[in-house]
Amino acid sequence: MAPSTLLRLNNLRTGYGAHSVLEGIDLEVRTGEIVALLGSNGSGKTTTINAISGVIPLWDGSVEYNDQRVDGLHPSAIVKLRLVQCAEGRQLFPQLTVLENLKLGSYARGLSSRDMRTEIDRIYELFPVLLERKSQLAGTLSGGQQQMLAIGRALMAAPLLLIMDEPSLGLAPLLVGQLFALIDRINRMGTTILLVEQNAVASLKIAHRAYVLESGKIALSGAAKDLLNDPRVRDVYLGL
Ligand SMILES: Nc1ncnc2c1ncn2[C@@H]1O[C@H](COP(=O)(O)OP(=O)(O)O)[C@@H](O)[C@H]1O
Ligand SMILES: [Mg+2]
Structure with a gap:
């Protein structure tokens, strides 16, 4: 059975004020995949995922998730559909404890305290x-x-779909290795992942497929293995 499409961006266009950033993005994430969204600083990666999460409005195009249109929905309604963005720059509640921060993550689910306990144990x-x-x-x-x-x-x-925005940013090299192993493990446990990263090589090693953004357009896409082995990609995008 072919894996089903969990997320599909069709001709996504958006920007800020009069400034156009995304010039028509087509992208697909299938159930079970890690898809890497790569690109240099300012290429439009965060803008893309903020459009998916409902944080910024679309100018044109659509976002389909789990067989329904989600563009135009409030971010909290999108989280309820279990499309969850793990924000860039942490965005935790610094004055709350680790446990309190974890509990807030499940806020939209309305869990019983018993189910909450089970979920927290799973995270621990x-x-x-x-x-x-x-x-x-x-x-x-x-x-x-x-x-x-x-x-x-x-x-x-x-x-169902976890979106991560540059999770390796600012981490020590040793931790970066551990982080990518962990992302791989989370995926193998059943979570589909859209991974936004500047660390292209490490991302391609754990991803199934990848897209490379350049000035708000998809410049390149394909199987992660193929991109990793393509001499032109290695030269231009990976600096290898
Ligand atoms: N809040 C904002 N207001 C205006 N311009 C923005 C804003 N956020 C990002 N941009 C611009 O949009 C472009 C893409 O940014 P971004 O999506 O953050 O790129 P990336 O995540 O790939 O580094 C950049 O030119 C950036 O300056
Ligand atoms: Mg960014």
């Missing part, structure tokens, strides 16, 4: 450091720990 299993620090204020965690908490909080919303 994935991130033992969050269990060790469950009573610590989020703002006092290291950068790497905050990133784990941000991912844990996003997982508490039980995403």
